[in-house]
Structure formats: C-alpha cells, structure tokens
Amino acid sequence: MLVSKPMPVITLNRPTIIYLYGLPGSGKSFLARSLVEVISAAHVSADRLRGELFARPRYDTQEEAIINHLMSYIAGEFLRTGVSVVFDTNAARFSQRRQIRDLARKHKADHLLVWLQIDHETAYGRTQQRDRRTTDEKFAQVMTKNIFDNKVVGMQNPKEESYVVVSGKHSFTSQKSALLNKLYQMGLVGSGTVQTNITKPGLVNLVPNPSAGRVDMSRRGITIE
Template structure:
C-alpha cells in the first residue's frame, strides 16, 4: 500500500462492464501511486458464489464505502474501479471524499456497444478478469447508465484512452504538488 500523502485523492472510474475501467486503473497507478479498490474483486472476496442480488450488492458496496472512508481518512489515495452507473451510485462516493477532505477526479468511459462487445468476448476468452459481466449483463445495465453531470474526463472511443490518461496524470500531479500539499 502506498504511504499516506499530504494531498490524497479519489479517482472514480464510471462505466458499463467492458469499457476498460480496470485497464485504465492499471495504467494510471503505473504513474501515480494509489490503491485500486475493485468492486468485482471485493465481491468475490465477500461472496463465494456471487448471484448479484440487491442484498449482495448492498453488502458489497457497504464494504466498498467503508474501506474507502477508512483509507481516505488515513490519507491513502484511491482509484475506485466500479460501474457507478447512476448519480445515486456516485453520490456516496463524493460524500466520502468530501468527508475525508480529499479531492475527487472522475473519468467516465462510454464506448460504442460494438467495442464493448469485443472487449467482453476477449475478456471471457482470456479468463483474466475478475468480472462475471458478459454481453447480456451489459445489455441489462445499459438502460440504467446516467452520464456524469458534473466535471469529469470523458472517454468516448478507444483513441481517447491515452490522451485522457496523460491529461489526468498531469492534473493529479499538479494537484498533489500544490504549495499547500508540500
């Protein structure tokens, strides 16, 4: 785990399954130390055979929120890798960051369906993902997706990944190097 920082932050990744949130998180932490809190991994830790009920969802996200609050209060920077599809899903995240006195950055990833279908199929074939989401899950969740209404970094195509990643890294580095953070 990275050491406590003077200016920790919370990076919230928003997007449907297969959009590349985990890949983005992996590349981000190669440049800026942070703990990646992945909801799919936590679900598999808490539930032996996930069935994705409302009760299970509540249990998982209660744990996610508790861990976030604890780590942010310890001044550890976090990357939250979870779908966070609706404004209602994101509201507790903003409150936790605010309560801990840390800045949040939000990246919304909303790729075209044909790209997501390709990603999901590759992920299933490779068997390397912690997520159980497939094309059917994507289709069930798609109507629930609400774009971020506030300021955020937006990725709308695969060619946006690298420029947005670089811009975000620059902005986070500027934030953590501010005079009041030293």
C-alpha cells in the same frame, strides 16, 4: 488480497478518490490497475472483493449493497490516513456518485470522476473476449447481451458534475496524459509531472468484434480532454 498498493511513481498533493464511469467493457478495471502503477494510490476493486467474498456471485441488489458498503469503508480508511484511492467499480448512477463525493468530503479529500467513452459494439465485443486468466478479467461478471443491455439502460450519464473524459480505445499512455492534465488543473500534480508524461493519443482495439454486430458510426465520436 482485496486491495493493492504498488510502488508509486507520482504522489498527489492531496488525498484523492478517483472513481470511474463507463459501459461494461470500456476498460475501467484496466485503467484502474494501470493507474495505481504510476500514482501513489490504493486500488479498491469491486470485482476482486466480490470474487473473494462470494463463491457464486448473484449480482443482485443485496449483494451490490454489501460490496458498495465494504468498498466505501475500505476507501474511507485509506483516505482517513492520507492515502489516495482508485475506486474500481462502475459509478453508474447519480446517487452512487454523490455518495462517493460525500465520502471524499467527509475525509477532506479531493475527488475525480473519469468517464471512459466507447461505442456500444466495441464494449460488448470486449465482454465476450475476456480472458479469465488475467487479473482484470478473473472476477468480472459473465456478460450476456441481455445483461449488457440492462446495465446500459440503468446507467445515468453525468450531468452538472465535474469529470474528465478519456477514450476507452486509447492506450493507457494516452489516457494517463489526459488524467494528469486534469489532476494538474485541480492542483494535485505539478506542471513538471504533466510535461514528462504528455504523449500523443495511441489507439487500440479500433475494430469492434464482428460478432458484436454492425457498428453505428454515429456513436463513434470520442471526446478527449
């Protein structure tokens, strides 16, 4: 299956598309899969879609265009019927995020950008430890240091855009608290939902993989909203 829609716990007040931004290895797919287990939303995954369509993915411009087009179509169909969507790909550039916002407006849906922040060393170390037997990692791109660096160079940090920042090092329980607080501010969940899901931050994977190189301590500051 290309999309999944588990039994929901929280229903948003209006159809919403939640999309992601962060380094390779920051935990975007883990967050997406975990999120659709607690809110009523469809999980539309670029990695899963690519793995189903291409026996040997090339990750080139043409292939990316096909994946983005299909993801937008699938997400649009869900939004059109009033179903929220977690758009599981790295919305790395201004133009890509603008297209997602346009898609939301077309279907009179809300939109929320989630920026997962993590230091480069930890992120790259995670890409080298992927377990292809797991759902999150099975279809992920094999990441050399050169590929990782090229992807980072091509990323455009959000500017003058509405987003919520979560730490890629925190547990999902902690990430969920930040996300629900933002959804409450947007009028998408009630105060009771937030209060019953508030938790203190829980740190995970604090020590980068030694093989990833020396940690630049100046880049370890994480902003939590």
